Amino acid sequence: MSTFGQYFRVTTYGESHCRSVGCIVDGIPPGLPLTEDDIQPQMTRRRPGQSALTTPRNEKDRVEIQSGTEFGVTLGTPIAMMVRNEDQRPHDYGGGGKKDMDGFPRPSHADFTYLEKYGVKASSGGGRSSARETIGRVAASGIAEKYLSLAYGVEIVAWVSSVGNEYQFPPTPEHPTYSTQPEFLKFLQRVTRKEVDSFAPIRCPDASSAERMTKVIEQFRDAQDSIGGTVTCVIRNCPIGLGEPCFDKLEAMLAHAMLSLPATKGFEIGSGFGGCEVPGSIHNDPFVNVNGKLVTKTNNSGGIQGGISNGAPIYFRTAFKPPATIGQQQQTARYDLEEGVLQAKGRHDPCVVPRAVPIVEAMAALVVMDALMAQVSRESIRARLQPAVLKGDGKEIMLPVEQTGTHADEKDVQQHLNGDAK
Known part of the structure; x- marks a missing residue:
């Protein structure tokens, strides 16, 4: 469905070329200072047209709060937010003729499955499968992030960690998982959004890696092709005890959130798949006494044990496939079963990961906020015993x-x- 969360509930609406996109958010704590200025920075970070590495679609993505606040303070009632689509070009997709894009189910796109599922589909763009839908998620996360920051000091930072086969922290025989790489673990503790954005438009906060990744994207863009990559995210200062075993474990909800994003194909947390190559004697996270508190000496678990946050930084990586729509001619079949050649028109990203950074942060914030409200509810009920x-x-x-x-x-x-x- 189009709603995410149990306590902090976010419902998004809109298609890629409709008049507007946005969301309704319910479960918002009352008394939170909130204006469009709190929401807009992340909207601006995800908007298209930022550089030659992204789609040239020119959208400002200005958010408008429609309800739920008064005099810059939340009322505790649902907040509706809207972003108007200003640069619509549905004619890029044609009217269904034999040479038009609308006559083809685009390879690896959602055209075919949407039509089979619903019996109808949006005739232009990706409809609800388009990245335009994520605007509502990012808008909603602005509320969650402000509360988490003010109340708990939570910090969420994501960055591009690979493009194609170029990695910021490549695996090695000694460190098949980056959870054991000392440089990565130090980086995890200090990286900030300001540092990530200082390497715009690629958003990989390492000069050498950023240069190599940029060249890869430019190579595929110039060839009218596309390429995938990964985004890594860290959540710092997350309260202990978040996560609802057995089916709503915190890492399970993070995986759910990340794999609900367009173009995602993989998720790993902590040591991830590389951790399968590490023996248990190295992989286990022993506890140590630090200033009278139990903390883990290492963090191969990625800040979550038994599905519950343990106070250590939570970190994970999400894989994004190459964008499905490319400018090259592709031999494929039409809806009428005739063989044909599709050459896509329109404006599309050659690689989505630079713009996916704030979207990954957004979904992480929504998961933490929802899990936090569940835990605070439990603690409040327990305190009445x-x-x-x-x-x-x-x-x-x-x-x-x-x-x-x-x-x-x-x-x-x-x-x-x-x-x-x-």
């Missing part, structure tokens, strides 16, 4: 209700156990 009984040193003591929640002060608990609480 009768006082809990703790046993220590042969003593039984009663903890006050306000200290029985997940966030009970560890010092207060220890004082109770030692019998010296005030």
Whole structure:
């Protein structure tokens, strides 16, 4: 369906060449300062026409908040947001003649499956399978990100980690997974969106890698072809305890979110597929005492264990296939079963990963926000129970209700156990 989330619910609408696209967001905390200025930066980062490496479609993607706020503050009611399509060119797709794109199910596109499923499809562009649909997701994430940042200091940063066979952190025999690469782990802790954008338009924050990746995209663009790549994302300062076993584990919801994006073909978290080549004696994340808290010494788990966040940075990688629409002639069959030659018109990305960066960040924010609201709800309900009984040193003591929640002060608990609480 077109709705994502259980507590923080996002419903998107719109096709690639309709009058507008957008979303309705429900479950928003009231009292959150919010204006279009909070939403627009990520919209601008994902918009088309940013460089010669992306589609030349000229859309400003200006977001308009339609409801749910007053005087720049959320009311707790649903927020509707709209972005008008200003540079529509449905005529690029023709009217269905033998030479028009509309007469062909485009290879590796959604034309055929949409028609088979619904019995009708959008005659221009990719309809709901188009990347234009992700505008609503990015708009909704602006709300989630602001709350997560203000309330918990959560930071979400994504970047281009490969294009074709050019990698920022290529696997090696010693490090088949980048989760054991010291340089990658240091980079994970410090990378910022500002640094990523300083390497625009490719958005790979490494000068040598960015140059190589740019050349690859230019090569395929000039050949009227396309190429795929990967986007890696890190979530820092994520609260402990997020994720709903067994079927809504945090990594499962992240995978769901990422693989719901157009053009995605793979997802891995933590050590990922390369971790299959590492023995358990190296792959396990032992616990250590850091300033009186248990933390993992390594992070091959990618910040999630048993489907629940453990406080370490969460990192994952999403694979995007080469864009299906290319300018080269392709021998294929028409809807009327006749063989033909398709040469696509229109404006399309030779590689989607540079523009996918803010979209990956957006979906990560929606997942964390939804999981956080589920956990906070559980903690609030638990805090209403009768006082809990703790046993220590042969003593039984009663903890006050306000200290029985997940966030009970560890010092207060220890004082109770030692019998010296005030």
